Amino acid sequence: MSKIDPARIWSLNHRLLMAVISSVASDITALGLETKELFVLADVDAHPYPAELAASLCIPKPSVTLYVKRLEAAGFLRREIDTVDLRRHRLQLTPAGRKVMQQGTSLLSQAFGERLGRLSATQQAELRVLLEKMS
Amino acid sequence: MSKIDPARIWSLNHRLLMAVISSVASDITALGLETKELFVLADVDAHPYPAELAASLCIPKPSVTLYVKRLEAAGFLRREIDTVDLRRHRLQLTPAGRKVMQQGTSLLSQAFGERLGRLSATQQAELRVLLEKMS
DNA sequence: TGGAATTGGGTTAATGCTGAACCAATTTCC
């Protein structure tokens, strides 16, 4: 076995993710959604405030502002001032937003699942454990 | 164990890579290199032609043109017309380019290695096998 | 208290990236 090279593993991984995302990009935009916007939608439940989203997704704040604005205009997101902290804007998926988010993640699941399918169920579970350990 | 959700694994993975890359971004730019340019440099040995680079890295062709132009201007890359096919531009790292590429990937290795370090050597090898199987 | 420091979010000017269209070399196939 060759020596473990982190950069090599990283690169392998990066290439994999890029290939998957670019293979579904056109299908996602067909939903009326940009891929980056899908990431935001998919993370709103876990991180309902723009600042949290920016940190969680490694996206600059102005970008989040922009995406949220577009998602709200499209009717996928609602935004209300937090009652406790008047600076904060609590975000919430609308039913339409939840639906399109599920469709989008389903596309991603399908494309990535194609690759995942090359692994046994045990290996898939193992992969998840390894990734969680590193997160 | 919960049912395996490919989108969840993908997202976990994506978040991990983004976190790593953004943690080293400033160190990489300190080398006089943008992160995207580092990816190009690191892939030139394996894919010495711009069209190949674009396909391999999932980057549009005009972007590759731009990155290559900058890398050449910085003295990290040499470009010569292929003798067999006059359309092709064969790329080659200069010694300075190789050095900075190694420094860059070393930064990446270090940052990613920090996460990898949470896994045993066996698990690291396993991860690599899984990723290669999916690539 | 009340001023300084911090945090959440927005705006804008400037930069970065890429889709569309292009040219030139090569290959295909009649």
Add this chain to the structure above:
DNA sequence: GGAAATTGGTTCAGCATTAACCCAATTCCA
């Protein structure tokens, strides 16, 4: 051979992203 199709690479206009700066609400601490 030579017209048509394909491929490698570039240019440029236009859109997407972000760095720098701003304000308002909150927190901290004397």
